[in-house]
Amino acid sequence: MEDGLIEIKGVTHSYSTQSGPLPVLKDLNISVPEGGFVAVVGPSGCGKSTLTRLIAGLMKPNAGDVKLHGEVVTSPRSSVGMAFQNPVLLEWRSILRNVLLPVEIVPTKMSRSQAEDRARRLLKLVGLQGFEDKRPSELSGGMRQRASLCRALIHQPEVLILDEPFGALDAFTREDLWQIMHRLRIEEPFTGILITHDLRESIFLADEVFVMSGRPAHTQFRLTVPKTDGPRELTQLYGHEAVEMLATLRHQIEIAQGRFPGEDKKVGI
């Protein structure tokens, strides 16, 4: 098999804590092909955010490799964009200037006016045209999260890491954001990795879903979501195929949570 753009191979990581080492990841393997979009689900505390920090180059694993384009990641790079559950937007800056912030921090080939044009285009894509000059507090939670997605995309990152970005939103707002994600993926192609605890979200957005085991986490299960003709529709989530996938994933999460002792030894990839 050809190597993916993001290649996580045999990654093992522990934190040192006051009560000794805490093993978090153990021989984790995840591959994301160029242009692919992968979701990662797993029990709370199993090391999902740790995984995002390793991919972003904010930490190095104790063993194994995180590679982007075949190169071992050793430090943060501007070709990786990130968005989190609680978008940290600076209140004293307008929405437009919040989106432009990364360009001010990390050098780019874009001129100031090119960056501004791009920011305006991204804001329009996510339905925030007309809100460029507003302050973050004037926007709803869903709108702030849309602005933070634009900020994560301003550098035209090859890789977009999303760590539970829609977790704090109500169900309807979350579904709006899912559709916006589909639109962004078409207009602004990226290779994505989405951490989520929402199984419906994982199968609606991703091409593949990886289930992490309990801590120390390995890759317990992988589900390929069948391609649909044209964009996915929310109603497909109520169809037979989706319901079956959700039941499979739910069962795997229960195994990861240790509900069926011994089962986790039988599965694993």
Ligand SMILES: Nc1ncnc2c1ncn2[C@@H]1O[C@H](COP(=O)(O)OP(=O)(O)O)[C@@H](O)[C@H]1O
């Ligand atoms: N910097 C750190 N130092 C020590 N322990 C940490 C640190 N960051 C996370 N942990 C611990 O590592 C485990 C995995 O954390 P995390 O990756 O945030 O899990 P998840 O995102 O899956 O909920 C948790 O038990 C957490 O308490």
Ligand SMILES: [Mg+2]
């Ligand atoms: Mg987390």
